[in-house]
Amino acid sequence: MSERKIPAKDFLHLIQCKLCNGVLVNSTTIIECLHTFCKSCLVKHLQKADSCPMCGNVVHQSEALRYQYISHDRTFQDVVDALLPEIKKNELERERQFYLEHPELPNPRMGENGAAFFPAVSGSQPAVLPVRKITASDCHRNDVQISVQLECKSSALKPLKRRYLLCSIFTEIHHLKKFLAAQLFNNTSRWQELDIMCNDVSMLGRNHTLQYIKLVFWNFRELPLVLTYRRRSEAV
Numbered sequence: 001m002s003e004r005k006i007p008a009k010d011f012l013h014l015i016q017c018k019l020c021n022g023v024l025v026n027s028t029t030i031i032e033c034l035h036t037f038c039k040s041c042l043v044k045h046l047q048k049a050d051s052c053p054m055c056g057n058v059v060h061q062s063e064a065l066r067y068q069y070i071s072h073d074r075t076f077q078d079v080v081d082a083l084l085p086e087i088k089k090n091e092l093e094r095e096r097q098f099y100l101e102h103p104e105l106p107n108p109r110m111g112e113n114g115a116a117f118f119p120a121v122s123g124s125q126p127a128v129l130p131v132r133k134i135t136a137s138d139c140h141r142n143d144v145q146i147s148v149q150l151e152c153k154s155s156a157l158k159p160l161k162r163r164y165l166l167c168s169i170f171t172e173i174h175h176l177k178k179f180l181a182a183q184l185f186n187n188t189s190r191w192q193e194l195d196i197m198c199n200d201v202s203m204l205g206r207n208h209t210l211q212y213i214k215l216v217f218w219n220f221r222e223l224p225l226v227l228t229y230r231r232r233s234e235a236v
Helices: 008-015 039-048 074-083 085-101 173-184 188-193 210-216
Strands: 027-030 036-038 070-072 115-118 127-130 145-152 164-168 194-197 225-231
Touching: 008 074, 027 039, 027 074, 036 039, 039 070, 074 085, 145 173, 145 210, 173 188, 173 194, 188 194, 210 225
Parallel strands: 145 225
Antiparallel strands: 027 036, 027 070, 115 127, 145 164, 194 225
């Protein structure tokens, strides 16, 4: 059987994000209608709307960004990368260059040793980028700091006496939950009983950093970053 080359323009519409009109990057699919978009494009859209930008189906009226309603489509992204490997290679290089120029930002590829790994694409060599050096005595004191305001949104819990904190931008939600559990219950192991929200959005993951929350949910408003807390049992 002879091979036949197909021009990219003939299948481009099948792997194109309908929000940015570019090739899909980090393909993310809405579970309800199976329409797929770039992850960043879809997240920005769902911050302002609760429905699919293509068909209008409601994703969720209040928590559209939860993983139960949208999901990374790894299979679809593998197909896109196989068809246009240069796109993936260029995206990885742009990502590597971005974190090289902004070492203060949290890098999702960073390992426990502080190095970020970028995989090989189309015959290129994998690259390890030392983005941020981490030492045992650091304790994140040299990180960029962010001011946080913790407000009680529960009739079953008491407000904090000291509700203003200065934290590293790498502080994660589960760290704040443990802090709250220590203050409210005098027992850090009860942190899973708590929910922390931003702008009444409760889909904050346990590993979401304050920097990520500021960029995605706080929409660059003035600090302090206001977070509210409640018992998980009070969630509607």
